[in-house]
Amino acid sequence: xxxxxxxxxxxxxxxxxxxxxxxxxxxxxxxxxxxxxxxxxxxxxxxxxxxxxxxxxxxxxxxxxxxxxxxxxxxxxxxxxxxxxxxxxxxxxxxxxxxxxxxxxxxxxxxxxxxxxxxxxxxxxxxxxxxxxxxxxxxxxxxxxxxxxxxxxxxxxxxxxxxxxxxxxxxxxxxxxxxxxxxxxxxxxxxxxxxxxxxxxxxxxxxxxxxxxxxxxxxxxxxxxxxxxxxxxxxxxxxxxxxxxxxxxxxxxxxxxxxxxxxxxxxxxxxxxxxxxxxxxxxxxxxxxxxxxxxxxxxxxxxxxxxxxxxxxxxxxxxxxxxxxxxxxxxxxxxxxxxxxxxxxxxxxxxxxxxxxxxxxxxxxxxxxxxxxxxxxxxxxxx
Numbered sequence: 001x002x003x004x005x006x007x008x009x010x011x012x013x014x015x016x017x018x019x020x021x022x023x024x025x026x027x028x029x030x031x032x033x034x035x036x037x038x039x040x041x042x043x044x045x046x047x048x049x050x051x052x053x054x055x056x057x058x059x060x061x062x063x064x065x066x067x068x069x070x071x072x073x074x075x076x077x078x079x080x081x082x083x084x085x086x087x088x089x090x091x092x093x094x095x096x097x098x099x100x101x102x103x104x105x106x107x108x109x110x111x112x113x114x115x116x117x118x119x120x121x122x123x124x125x126x127x128x129x130x131x132x133x134x135x136x137x138x139x140x141x142x143x144x145x146x147x148x149x150x151x152x153x154x155x156x157x158x159x160x161x162x163x164x165x166x167x168x169x170x171x172x173x174x175x176x177x178x179x180x181x182x183x184x185x186x187x188x189x190x191x192x193x194x195x196x197x198x199x200x201x202x203x204x205x206x207x208x209x210x211x212x213x214x215x216x217x218x219x220x221x222x223x224x225x226x227x228x229x230x231x232x233x234x235x236x237x238x239x240x241x242x243x244x245x246x247x248x249x250x251x252x253x254x255x256x257x258x259x260x261x262x263x264x265x266x267x268x269x270x271x272x273x274x275x276x277x278x279x280x281x282x283x284x285x286x287x288x289x290x291x292x293x294x295x296x297x298x299x300x301x302x303x304x305x306x307x308x309x310x311x312x313x314x315x316x317x318x319x320x321x322x323x324x325x326x327x328x329x330x331x332x333x334x335x336x337x338x339x340x341x342x343x344x345x346x347x348x349x350x351x352x353x354x355x356x357x358x359x360x361x362x363x364x365x366x367x368x369x370x371x372x373x374x375x376x377x378x379x380x381x382x383x
Contacts, residue, residue: 002088002122002215002219003121003122003125003126003215003219003239004125004148005030005064005081005084006027006030006031006215006216006219006220007219007220007223008068009023009026009027009030009077009080009081009084009220010023010026010027010220010221010223010224011223011224011227012068012072012077013026013072013077014224014227014228015072016072016073016074016077018074018077020343020344020346020347021340021343021344021347022074023220023224023339023343023346024339024340024342024343024344025339025340026077026078026081027081027216027220027335027339027343028335028336028339028340029078029081029082029085030081030084030085030088030335031085031088031212031216031332031334031335031336031338031339032085032332032333032334032335032336032337032339033082033085033086033088033089033332034085034086034088034089034092034328034331034332034335035329035332035333035335035336037085037086037089037090038089038093038325038328038329038332041053041089041090041093042093042325045093045094050094053090053093053094054090054091054094056090057086057087057088057089057090057091058087058091058149058155059087060083060084060086060087060090061083061084061087061091061148061149062146062149062150063083064079064080064081064082064083064084064087064149065080065084065146065148065149066146067079067080067083068080069146092328093328107309107312108254108257108309109254111304111305111308111309111312112250112251112253112254112305114304114305114308115246115247115250115301115304115305116247116250118304119243119246119247119250119297119300119301120243120247121148122239122243123240123243123244125148126236126239126240126243127236127240128143128147129235129236190322190325194315194322194323194326195326198314198315198323199314199371199373200310200311200313200314200315201310201311201314201315201323201326202314202371203262203263203266203307203310203314203368203371204306204307204308204309204310204311204314204323204326204327205307205311205326205327205329205330206307206330206364206367206368206371207266207303207306207307207310207368208303208304208307208308208311208327208330208331208334209330209331209333209334209364210270210299210303210307210334210361210364210365210368211299211300211303211304211307211331212331212334212335212338213334213338213357213360213361213364214273214296214299214300214303214357214361215300216335216338216339216342217277217296217342217353217357218239218242218293218296218300219239220339221342221346221353222238222293223235223239225350226238231286233286234286234289234290237290238289238290238293238294241290241291241293241294241297242293242294242296242297242300243297244294244297245294245295245297245298245301246297246298246300246301247301248301249269249297249298249300249301249302250301250302250304250305252302253265253269253301253302253305253306254305257306257309262306262309262310262313263368263369265302265306266302266303266306266307266365266368267365267368267369268302269298269299269301269302269303269306270299270303270361270362270364270365271362271365272295272296272298272299273295273296273298273299273300273361274299274357274358274361274362274365275358276292276293276295276296277293277296277354277357277358277361278354278355278358279292280292280293280354281351281354281355299361307327308327311323311324311326311327338360341356341360342356342357345357
């Protein structure tokens with residue numbers, strides 16, 4: 001669902017003659033609004049149960065998707081992006097809570113299943129666009145978003161209650177019973193303390209900041225470029241191949257992580273992604289363009305899997321839920337900063353954007369490796 005939203009919001013914004021800065025701001029609402037909503041959503045999960053929260057998220061996804069069926073104006077797109085951003089928070093928070101409660105012995109398989117669910121869902125959404133061209137892709141995409149929202153609504157009705165939220169901020173990890181007990185400041189402070197004390201959590205957080213860079217570029221700016229160039233025929237093959245590469249890469253990570261190590265897997269996958277994105281500057285052949293673009297799926301699949309494995313291994317059963325809070329916060333901060341920066345680079349040229357995405361990945365990778373230097377002296381570590 002998020003993949004379709006990342007595609008539709010900037011593309012429809014361009015149709016409505018929204019500026020590069022405006023597109024960046026709309027993407028911030030879509031990907032970064034959770035920084036404000038995650039803590040209250042966590043309180044709602046603990047008080048009312050994940051089923052009701054996910055149900056509300058599915059309803060907001062439906063509302064946001066239906067808004068896109070209307071004539072694209074700045075106000076309609078703003079309301080839609082805000083609804084979809086809050087809906088993402090309402091759905092993801094309970095899911096992260098479920099991941100935090102998974103048994104350690106099956107964690108690798110669980111995280112792989114998480115990747116398959118994410119990227120498999122994105123693949124299905126992309127395949128809905130088959131046979132469409134130019135602006136018909138956007139119309140079909142909106143219809144697909146409405147259909148997926150309805151499916152989410154039905155699935156939410158069948159979910160059991162019981163899992164904790166991924167935003168627990170009390171010292172004894174008791175469920176939050178009152179809205180007065182929620183505090184974004186407390187949540188951020190505890191997240192920072194956990195990342196400072198556990199290098200794996202810091203590395204997992206940086207991994208979760210790199211993945212949005214790939215998703216925002218590949219899901220928003222690249223399709224927009226294809227549309228402006230009149231090359232929409234390459235969109236579905238490129239996105240579909242990316243998702244297949246992501247799942248295959250995560251499977252290889254599961255198979256070889258004990259032999260290679262998490263750090264080498266992350267470094268290799270992100271360097272491949274950065275190189276493939278930078279290489280798009282020089283590629284004009286459509287087939288090569290599709291293949292080169294799809295290669296950043298390596299960073300998506302491995303990045304999600306390795307990032308969550310770091311988060312799991314860097315926490316104990318006592319503070320594991322907070323580890324996923326750190327993951328969520330890192331993802332949201334990236335969702336605020338990256339769209340603005342990428343939109344600014346896009347304002348110069350498409351080549352500048354490609355180089356900016358690659359440079360962002362390399363800088364975050366440096367911080368990732370710097371955090372990993374503390375593994376030998378950390379209280380918990382995994383390599």
